[in-house]
Amino acid sequence: MIQEIYTKVLAGESDGVRSAVQKALDEGIKPSKIINDALIKAMDEVGARMKSGEMYVPEVLIAAEAMKAGLGLVKPLLEGEAYAVGKVVIGTVAGDLHDIGKNLVTMLLESSGFEVIDLGVDASAEVFLEAAGKHKPQIVGLSALLTTTMASMEATVKALREKAPGIKTMIGGAPVSQQFADEIGAGGYAPDGASAVDLAKKLIQ
Numbered sequence: 372m373i374q375e376i377y378t379k380v381l382a383g384e385s386d387g388v389r390s391a392v393q394k395a396l397d398e399g400i401k402p403s404k405i406i407n408d409a410l411i412k413a414m415d416e417v418g419a420r421m422k423s424g425e426m427y428v429p430e431v432l433i434a435a436e437a438m439k440a441g442l443g444l445v446k447p448l449l450e451g452e453a454y455a456v457g458k459v460v461i462g463t464v465a466g467d468l469h470d471i472g473k474n475l476v477t478m479l480l481e482s483s484g485f486e487v488i489d490l491g492v493d494a495s496a497e498v499f500l501e502a503a504g505k506h507k508p509q510i511v512g513l514s515a516l517l518t519t520t521m522a523s524m525e526a527t528v529k530a531l532r533e534k535a536p537g538i539k540t541m542i543g544g545a546p547v548s549q550q551f552a553d554e555i556g557a558g559g560y561a562p563d564g565a566s567a568v569d570l571a572k573k574l575i576q
């Protein structure tokens with residue numbers, strides 16, 4: 372049944388995932404095993420296929436939806452078991468309304484076991500700082516799609532470094548790069564959603 376869930380997630384079949392997860396639960400398979408050995412493992416494979424160009428954004432989004440459909444069934448049964456592997460506050464920086472890439476990164480982080488607090492778009496340094504204080508994440512993730520909003524990203528990273536030095540930052544978006552991350556002192560840069568998950572895992576180690 373674990374294999375069936377895995378296969379259905381990769382195929383993006385939400386209904387199929389739900390019924391396979393229900394069957395697994397009926398067979399007495401532990402929720403944590405279903406999450407780790409089927410749902411998260413399938414999303415790891417989705418990430419790998421996205422990186423190698425075997426899967427494209429729409430298929431990835433559909434697989435993440437299917438994964439979340441299964442997760443919805445098992446998550447309430449975890450009985451206080453620590454589930455989230457880490458906490459991330461994420462948002463698109465001030466002046467920038469692009470959120471498709473940020474939403475994709477959010478879905479992939481969530482389906483890889485992270486708890487994600489999404490601040491939406493046009494989030495100022497103050498909004499990021501307030502959320503960092505309130506939610507105490509290990510990581511704050513910033514997205515920017517405009518060359519003009521790279522300055523907002525720099526200002527937000529600077530504010531976080533000064534006022535919340537224990538929190539790691541990661542950045543992404545079409546105009547930014549590893550070089551820019553190094554210049555502004557961000558904790559890391561990821562070029563795509565799958566790499567963002569790998570980076571987040573690395574940053575919380």
Ligand code: B1M
Binds near residue numbers: 469511516562
């Ligand atoms: Co706009 N836009 N847009 N736009 N838009 C771009 C970005 C642009 C390159 C188009 C162009 O001119 N060729 C250009 C920017 C030029 C520049 O600055 N260099 C541009 C412009 C100029 C504008 C406006 C100024 C247009 C105008 O009004 N004159 C305006 C700005 C509004 C604003 O933000 N204040 C504007 C508006 C819009 C729409 C609202 C119409 C719409 C956004 C809808 C939305 O997001 N809800 C839109 C869109 C859709 C685009 C394009 C076509 C597509 C962007 C996208 O969603 N890509 C884009 C051109 C293009 O890229 N072909 C363009 C798909 C997405 C999955 O990829 O976002 O790169 P991406 O995310 C990737 C990675 O970058 C990475 O992972 C993601 C998944 O692999 N990533 C992260 C992203 N965030 C990350 C965070 C991480 C880690 C990785 O860690 C935290």
